[in-house]
Amino acid sequence: MKLKGTRTKTEKVEITTSFQEVFDSLRKTFRKKQGLDPKAYARDGKWYVDVEQHTSHSWTREKEIREATPEELDVLNAFLTLREYFEEK
Numbered sequence: 846m847k848l849k850g851t852r853t854k855t856e857k858v859e860i861t862t863s864f865q866e867v868f869d870s871l872r873k874t875f876r877k878k879q880g881l882d883p884k885a886y887a888r889d890g891k892w893y894v895d896v897e898q899h900t901s902h903s904w905t906r907e908k909e910i911r912e913a914t915p916e917e918l919d920v921l922n923a924f925l926t927l928r929e930y931f932e933e934k
Contacts, residue, residue, distance in 0.1 A: 864931040
């Protein structure tokens with residue numbers, strides 16, 4: 846995908862990127878704006894993050910961060926819809 850823009854009044858910019866890179870950037874910015882861990886994910890109306898635990902063994906457990914707001918869930922649904930629509934096949 847090519848993105849075109851203007852850096853100054855006379856300088857044009859053209860960037861070649863993939864939809865996945867754009868999507869990842871949007872997702873990262875969204876999580877940062879909401880104050881969430883970069884690896885946070887939503888499930889059943891709540892935000893979670895996987896946390897690694899270590900003793901003589903290691904394992905991962907799911908830690909609940911907080912409730913997701915209706916607006917956050919709407920944005921996530923939009924992300925998922927866009928990803929599904931633009932998915933390279």
